[in-house]
Amino acid sequence: DFMNALDEVTPAFGVAKEELEQVVQNGIVHFDSIIDDILRSGQLFVDQVRTSTRTPLVSLLLHGPPGSGKTALAATIARASDYPFMKLVSPDDMVGFSEGQKVAAISKVFADSYKSPLSVIVVDSVERLLDFTPIGPRFSNAVLQTLLVLLSRRPPKGRRLLVIATTSLRPILTDLGLSESFDSEVRVPPVSSLHSLEIVLDEVDLIRDPRERQQTMQMLQQAGFGADADAHGINIGIKKLLTMIEMARQEPDAVGERLVTSLMGLGM
Amino acid sequence: DFMNALDEVTPAFGVAKEELEQVVQNGIVHFDSIIDDILRSGQLFVDQVRTSTRTPLVSLLLHGPPGSGKTALAATIARASDYPFMKLVSPDDMVGFSEGQKVAAISKVFADSYKSPLSVIVVDSVERLLDFTPIGPRFSNAVLQTLLVLLSRRPPKGRRLLVIATTSLRPILTDLGLSESFDSEVRVPPVSSLHSLEIVLDEVDLIRDPRERQQTMQMLQQAGFGADADAHGINIGIKKLLTMIEMARQEPDAVGERLVTSLMGLGM
Amino acid sequence: DFMNALDEVTPAFGVAKEELEQVVQNGIVHFDSIIDDILRSGQLFVDQVRTSTRTPLVSLLLHGPPGSGKTALAATIARASDYPFMKLVSPDDMVGFSEGQKVAAISKVFADSYKSPLSVIVVDSVERLLDFTPIGPRFSNAVLQTLLVLLSRRPPKGRRLLVIATTSLRPILTDLGLSESFDSEVRVPPVSSLHSLEIVLDEVDLIRDPRERQQTMQMLQQAGFGADADAHGINIGIKKLLTMIEMARQEPDAVGERLVTSLMGLGM
Amino acid sequence: DFMNALDEVTPAFGVAKEELEQVVQNGIVHFDSIIDDILRSGQLFVDQVRTSTRTPLVSLLLHGPPGSGKTALAATIARASDYPFMKLVSPDDMVGFSEGQKVAAISKVFADSYKSPLSVIVVDSVERLLDFTPIGPRFSNAVLQTLLVLLSRRPPKGRRLLVIATTSLRPILTDLGLSESFDSEVRVPPVSSLHSLEIVLDEVDLIRDPRERQQTMQMLQQAGFGADADAHGINIGIKKLLTMIEMARQEPDAVGERLVTSLMGLGM
Amino acid sequence: DFMNALDEVTPAFGVAKEELEQVVQNGIVHFDSIIDDILRSGQLFVDQVRTSTRTPLVSLLLHGPPGSGKTALAATIARASDYPFMKLVSPDDMVGFSEGQKVAAISKVFADSYKSPLSVIVVDSVERLLDFTPIGPRFSNAVLQTLLVLLSRRPPKGRRLLVIATTSLRPILTDLGLSESFDSEVRVPPVSSLHSLEIVLDEVDLIRDPRERQQTMQMLQQAGFGADADAHGINIGIKKLLTMIEMARQEPDAVGERLVTSLMGLGM
Amino acid sequence: DFMNALDEVTPAFGVAKEELEQVVQNGIVHFDSIIDDILRSGQLFVDQVRTSTRTPLVSLLLHGPPGSGKTALAATIARASDYPFMKLVSPDDMVGFSEGQKVAAISKVFADSYKSPLSVIVVDSVERLLDFTPIGPRFSNAVLQTLLVLLSRRPPKGRRLLVIATTSLRPILTDLGLSESFDSEVRVPPVSSLHSLEIVLDEVDLIRDPRERQQTMQMLQQAGFGADADAHGINIGIKKLLTMIEMARQEPDAVGERLVTSLMGLGM
Numbered sequence A, B, C, D, E, F: 001d002f003m004n005a006l007d008e009v010t011p012a013f014g015v016a017k018e019e020l021e022q023v024v025q026n027g028i029v030h031f032d033s034i035i036d037d038i039l040r041s042g043q044l045f046v047d048q049v050r051t052s053t054r055t056p057l058v059s060l061l062l063h064g065p066p067g068s069g070k071t072a073l074a075a076t077i078a079r080a081s082d083y084p085f086m087k088l089v090s091p092d093d094m095v096g097f098s099e100g101q102k103v104a105a106i107s108k109v110f111a112d113s114y115k116s117p118l119s120v121i122v123v124d125s126v127e128r129l130l131d132f133t134p135i136g137p138r139f140s141n142a143v144l145q146t147l148l149v150l151l152s153r154r155p156p157k158g159r160r161l162l163v164i165a166t167t168s169l170r171p172i173l174t175d176l177g178l179s180e181s182f183d184s185e186v187r188v189p190p191v192s193s194l195h196s197l198e199i200v201l202d203e204v205d206l207i208r209d210p211r212e213r214q215q216t217m218q219m220l221q222q223a224g225f226g227a228d229a230d231a232h233g234i235n236i237g238i239k240k241l242l243t244m245i246e247m248a249r250q251e252p253d254a255v256g257e258r259l260v261t262s263l264m265g266l267g268m
């Protein structure tokens, strides 16, 4: 299946497999069936670009709350494509870049991709690439215009390109006229049900004692975890949840309690 | 007729035929009689510039929703003119350009055109040339002023020029005082009637089985497609429609269903 | 008389007669007595600068709706002055200029004029020289300050200068404090009466058949042309009218109808 | 008396007598006793700087409507001082200057003045030096800060300096915190009484025929000239009035009428 | 215990122990148990980074009113970590730096830290690093974007990093989207209870005479010190309190009175 | 006493005694006991910096209306300190400086001060150093950030620094977050009581004739001078008052009258 395919990818020119692996260092926890839906849907786009001659450019936007796992999922889909050109465009590699340098760096990756028959580019954290700040608001119009053009410019004849972008500020992208440039959008949800939380706790093996574990789950339910949004239910991105779990681990005597306290702090 | 004339165009100095062809890669589907009206009206302007001595400069604005086919239609009209100078001014060729470089590139094309007795210039996606963003709003005043002057400056004695511009943000062009510069405007509509949709589906040969096809059309009608705007009718640019059709093709067992789902997603 | 005098102007140092002629390529149609008033009033200023020793600098502003013929009239008055220095300052010659280059170009013309005992400068389309945009608004303060100073700075002893400026955005000039700098203002009107329109149609010989011509006039009257402003009367700049006439000429069978349709389109 | 003293001024190092004379080319018409008051008051400041050891820097602001004669009066006072250093700082000499160049030019004049035991500087048209525009508003903060410092910085030991500045935008100077920097302010009025107007007409010898002259005065009175401000009385700067008189002179048969028409046009 | 551990830290490559000591020159007065809580909580994060493999980057924000001791506490925690790389990023070392220089300086420290297996960076006074001003507001978006990326970028494999930032403008950090980047937040309180104040006075040995001391405490209570916030209670950062105490010391006869007067001045 | 101490100061490296004397050219008139309070309070800070080891940096803000004598008082306190390093940072020495040059000049003085065991810096007219304008408002954020850091950065070990800043725009400094940086604030009042005014008049020996003097005082009282603020009492900075006195002296026959007229003009 899709996830197993990852292990069989063969190295190739223009491939940035390591960068794509590094952002999934904590693996993918399948805490909800929607995670599998997202990966499957990604595979469909990978297939469409590979096979359809009428859509040489397909673009997909993964959006969701901070730390919900967008980058990890985008990288997982890209890595699984096994395309000869796979690249991660990330603000992490552009610290201190001027507007012009950002524009050049982004354009360069697209220009390189046009040399490969099949390419996939992960454009990570679009709001950071745009240097976006809610106060003002301020953002780089140069980067925005570059993305607007690159996301709708047809690759040269015979070349095909899949773009997977991520953002935690989708409404901003809409305000900036950037959402319209995507062929499809997928929402990445936070962990919000008790059941999902339990799957994660099991996976990281946080609380071994069955009674302690049950107590913790009860406290969490009472604290409102698992209630739906209208009832002020708590939810949390998988990334932040994994960090909170590590913090709780620091006080071995009260792991469950500390986790509950941290999660309840989010509700405020 | 007009469309057939395209095949007989002979190559000439200053001609950018290939660029003009590349933007019509998926052809022109005649899904509505208005498409033919637009092409015929374009031909009239081509003729006027060729024959009238009193209007050495004529400018036309094609406007319509994103992906409605403006660029393809503008390029089709220009290519059919058979003028010795035919050129496409496109933001696609200006990624990462500074304001000054954009102004220079645009001016250069107009200056070149003044050397040919008969010229046509497609000024594509004016809002992108202007680096326009709704937040602010921000735009390049230098490019705007350049267009304002170039769209009303008479070519030198003995030279004649047809300018065909496109935009999906016509109200912005009006706010910027740019609409006034055009001698005429033509609206390019999206696909909005069931009949038009059917023509497109036939053209791309999406659903062969007659029963399945009929079922799909019924579902679309029930979903609201073909209802008029007031009744929250759905409409979609031909470009996006063609992409959606390719996506639907990825799931051969449920092509019709998937298309209906995608189109209904637009209504939201 | 004034208009005949144009033919007798003798060439001289610093004279830009050709540029001044080029902007009147379609001649002056005397569609209303006010056209003659404007030309006569211009001649009075030309005479005052030539004769009065107390007013070495006189400045005149021609304002009116887009395409009403401001540039053509300003150039006609200037050309008729027969001054040894006659110059057109036009945004057409400043495409892509930076603020500094515009300031330099404008100042240069004034500096040159100070070397001639008698000079006339046409400062065309002030809003374009200012790079004015209604959104913001944005404009070049450097150019504005330059004009503010040049329009009130006395020429050196023994030199006299007439400045004729044009604008279609007079209220903006007032907001910018620029209107105050002019010694006099003249309004250039659009074509708004049926009678004026008829004079123009005759002059360009659009419809020869008397019956067809009468029918066209009747249709125009019914369409509201000639009604006064309060009654939503239609009016149109002479420049745009001449272009519409050429467009109508493209369909020989329905010249009148097409003109009526175009003109009615303006009322919307 | 003061005015006669002007003729006896002897040339000296650092003196810009010619520039100061050039701006009074049309002389000073004593159309109202307030003109003499202004000149006398100016003389008092000239004397104070010359004699008092406790006020080595005195600054005076002449403000009034456009064309009311501020520059001419400031220059007249300065020229009459007979100081070894007399200088005019005028926007006329700074066309196309950058902010930095303006700051440098202004500072230079003050630095030069510090080398003379007694100096007078006319800082003309402060709003123009500031590149002020009401839209925004925009202005050069660099020039503003320079003036704020120079207008309150004590000259070096043993040096004395009189600064006479002019402006037609006094409220703006107050908003910018610049008014406070002046030791004294004097208002220069426009011509607003019938009697003043008559003195001006006599001085320039406009209408010789006594009957015609009387008729003109009557028409002016009926038109509202001479009525006070509340009754929508008309007033006009002496500079504009002198220009209007020259225009009226162009039509010898109707000099009075044309003047009346022009003046009535101001009321609108 | 934690505080004693400080004395046993051994010097190492990349260590900026002196800088970290210099900002605690007046020691840590334990005026409230919360001070110990903060230090203990800091130690937990130090331990987590040292031991957990799943959280190679942990970030902590110390926030509180001006002068509440944030910098001293952050430095104390960092110094106690005994990590091979300990560094203070402070605006004090960036006076006159351009935006670019600030970005470079900050990035350099993070880049250096990535070379050490264990690192702690104190990012002091984030609002000053951002050049933040409430009027506008204005701030360096380049520095903001740099911090946003650096605070969420994973260190390279095998490297671990603890970031301790301080700010007295936490609400601003939230508005800028920066709060979200921290894994945890700790509030540093001002001195607000009579008991805390007494501990500080004892520590610095301000008033030796027991009666005088009691009188001073009574006056302070009457002045409102120690009342809770709703009752307009007075509170003061430890840094400012220590300075006020020194000022009071200048008038040996009225030390208590002067202190009371100063503290009451704060309530206004 | 304090004032006499000034004469005994011995010259030393880094001392700018002359600059500090020059700004007190008209001496200090002791028109109110508050003037002595301010000087005494300044002496206390001078002593604290000299003696206390816990407050190596003390900063004081003198604020008050324009011309109230802030600069003269700050300079007097600094000069009397007899510190080996005494320096005046004044906008007067920075005419035409860019932001960067201002930042450099200010930082340089602080850096120099760190080389002396005891230093005093007068930071004069902070709003001018900031290039502050109320319209906008506009100001140099670079200078502001520099001051914010320099006013709270501890001098190196063993160095002590007293900063005395002045401003006539204290509310602005508060808005900019700069007030908080000062350890103490002192208000410098204008002359507002009849008695103070009399002391000044005596000091400068304006009116010798006792009867004339009495009449003048009566007129001033009637004009509202000496009434308190609520009753629209008049007040005036000592600097402007001294200038007005010199102006009045120009008309020997009506010295008192002219002074009264000038002072009453302030009330408007």
Ligand SMILES: Nc1ncnc2c1ncn2[C@@H]1O[C@H](COP(=O)(O)OP(=O)(O)OP(=O)(O)O)[C@@H](O)[C@H]1O
Binding pocket: A023, A024, A025, A026, A027, A028, A029, A030, A031, A035, A065, A066, A067, A068, A069, A070, A071, A072, A073, A125, A166, A168, A237, A238, A239, A242, E152
């Ligand atoms: N189901 C999952 N989906 C995504 N990531 C997962 C999942 N399970 C575990 N992870 C881990 O959680 C982390 C998700 O972090 P990631 O950086 O992808 O989130 P993000 O949404 O991109 O965050 P940000 O909003 O800060 O950009 C990764 O370390 C990943 O290995």
Ligand SMILES: Nc1ncnc2c1ncn2[C@@H]1O[C@H](COP(=O)(O)OP(=O)(O)OP(=O)(O)O)[C@@H](O)[C@H]1O
Binding pocket: A152, B023, B024, B025, B026, B027, B028, B029, B030, B031, B035, B065, B066, B067, B068, B069, B070, B071, B072, B073, B125, B166, B168, B237, B238, B239, B242
């Ligand atoms: N009737 C038609 N009119 C225009 N284009 C058509 C038509 N039928 C099919 N097409 C195809 O649809 C696509 C239209 O895309 P085009 O880029 O011209 O749209 P657009 O309106 O310019 O989009 P955008 O708003 O993004 O600039 C082209 O690939 C073209 O070949």
Ligand SMILES: Nc1ncnc2c1ncn2[C@@H]1O[C@H](COP(=O)(O)OP(=O)(O)OP(=O)(O)O)[C@@H](O)[C@H]1O
Binding pocket: B152, C023, C024, C025, C026, C027, C028, C029, C030, C031, C035, C065, C066, C067, C068, C069, C070, C071, C072, C073, C125, C166, C168, C237, C238, C239, C242
């Ligand atoms: N009575 C007339 N007055 C002016 N122009 C006329 C007249 N009759 C015919 N024309 C022709 O009409 C055209 C007027 O164009 P012109 O550029 O002067 O208008 P404009 O008001 O300056 O336009 P814009 O607002 O775009 O600057 C010219 O080609 C001129 O030859």
Ligand SMILES: Nc1ncnc2c1ncn2[C@@H]1O[C@H](COP(=O)(O)OP(=O)(O)OP(=O)(O)O)[C@@H](O)[C@H]1O
Binding pocket: C152, D023, D024, D025, D026, D027, D028, D029, D030, D031, D035, D065, D066, D067, D068, D069, D070, D071, D072, D073, D125, D166, D168, D237, D238, D239, D242
């Ligand atoms: N009483 C008068 N006062 C001043 N100027 C006078 C007087 N009588 C005649 N004049 C003439 O009127 C003109 C006044 O022009 P001036 O440039 O001084 O006006 P201004 O107020 O400075 O104008 P602006 O507002 O444009 O700067 C000069 O030519 C001067 O010779």
Ligand SMILES: Nc1ncnc2c1ncn2[C@@H]1O[C@H](COP(=O)(O)OP(=O)(O)OP(=O)(O)O)[C@@H](O)[C@H]1O
Binding pocket: E023, E024, E025, E026, E027, E028, E029, E030, E031, E035, E065, E066, E067, E068, E069, E070, E071, E072, E073, E125, E166, E168, E237, E238, E239, E242, F152
């Ligand atoms: N309990 C305490 N916590 C922190 N600092 C203390 C404490 N007791 C005494 N101090 C001393 O108080 C001073 C606190 O100053 P510090 O610069 O850390 O405050 P801050 O909150 O960072 O100030 P700012 O808001 O200006 O950045 C230091 O000199 C420190 O030695």
Ligand SMILES: Nc1ncnc2c1ncn2[C@@H]1O[C@H](COP(=O)(O)OP(=O)(O)OP(=O)(O)O)[C@@H](O)[C@H]1O
Binding pocket: D152, F023, F024, F025, F026, F027, F028, F029, F030, F031, F035, F065, F066, F067, F068, F069, F070, F071, F072, F073, F125, F166, F168, F237, F238, F239, F242
């Ligand atoms: N009691 C006094 N206090 C201060 N200055 C005095 C006093 N008596 C006389 N003076 C004189 O008054 C003048 C005060 O001017 P100073 O420049 O110090 O005022 P300022 O408040 O700094 O003005 P500004 O607001 O323009 O900066 C100096 O010339 C000083 O010699």
Ligand SMILES: [Mg+2]
Binding pocket: A070, A071, A072, A124, A125, A166
């Ligand atoms: Mg991410």
Ligand SMILES: [Mg+2]
Binding pocket: B070, B071, B072, B124, B125, B166
């Ligand atoms: Mg297009």
Ligand SMILES: [Mg+2]
Binding pocket: C070, C071, C072, C124, C125, C166
């Ligand atoms: Mg024109």
Ligand SMILES: [Mg+2]
Binding pocket: D070, D071, D072, D124, D125, D166
């Ligand atoms: Mg003037």
Ligand SMILES: [Mg+2]
Binding pocket: E070, E071, E072, E124, E125, E166
């Ligand atoms: Mg701090």
Ligand SMILES: [Mg+2]
Binding pocket: F070, F071, F072, F124, F125, F166
């Ligand atoms: Mg001062």
